[in-house]
Amino acid sequence: MNIIVADHYEALSKEAAKIIEEQLQTKLGSVLGLATGSTPLGLYEELIQGHRERDVSYKHVHTLNLDEYVGLDKHHPQSYHVFMNKRLFNHINIPLKQTHIPSGDASSLLDECKRYELVIDEVGPPDIQVLGIGQNGHIGFNEPGSSFAGITHITELAHSTREANARFFSSPEDVPTHAITMGIKSILKSKHILLLASGAKKAAAIQRLLTGEANEAFPASALYGHPNVTLIVDKEAYKEME
Ligand SMILES: O=P(O)(O)OC[C@H]1O[C@](O)(CO)[C@@H](O)[C@@H]1O
Secondary structure, three states: OEEEEEOOHHHHHHHHHHHHHHHHHHOOOOEEEEOOOOOOHHHHHHHHHHHHHHOOOOOOOEEEEOEEEOOOOOOOOOOHHHHHHHHOHHHOOOOHHHEEOOOOOOOOHHHHHHHHHHHHHHHOOOOEEEEOOOOOOOEOOEOOOOOOOOOOEEEEOOHHHHHHHHHHOOOHHHOOOEEEEOOHHHHOOOOOEEEEEOOHHHHHHHHHHHHOOOOOOOHHHHHHHOOOEEEEEEHHHHHHHO
16 A cells, blocks of 8 residues: 655645546546545545646546435435535536436435446446545445445445534434445455545544454455555544554
8 A cells, every 4th residue: 555644634635636637647538436525625626726727627537426325316415416516526527427426316226236336337447536434444335344345235324424424414313324335346446546534533544444454344444455555644644653
């Protein structure tokens, strides 16, 4: 695992944006795997700036998002569809038909999981997959105990994940109980994984990631089995290692 320790969150976001923009220079029609949550927000701002100021183009890019809440339609303000449109897609020149996010309100969630796995195979694998990490080590919405052989599936969110994400909802009970997520096996198909972690709240997870062993109790440890992972952390998230 290649590790980049950035001084602070802004530097981390710039490092990640640099890697993505280099990828886009190499291959116009790159496939980007994207994540939600707070961590990639700075990266998305950098990418928007790169599009506006340096003419970085997304015309031929395809994106694949990791997950979506079950039960929220794509216009719900807390859906990951709205998140991605507001935070990135509406500000760059990517045709929306080239952006892919699982539907959390499909009439058959099982069929939606199968459909999305086919989309991953048709569009992907991502040249770069952006990942955040939960305090409990989740990647995507693969909570502790998720199989490393898992493909796109419906998952029950851990209590701690619902608590952590309650900040985005008007009340904690409004946080959905389930999500549709790419499985760990689907995530590991990506050619290069960019794992981002910022802030003291992630320090314990990063320490465990860098000192532990592969174990389904800690989903991020599945990344040991991938040949091309770059971890970009800020000093706060890396402090247990120093
Ligand atoms: O970046 P955050 O908000 O700390 O979230 C970490 C991870 O948790 C999730 O938001 C899911 O809870 C992921 O999408 C994200 O990668």
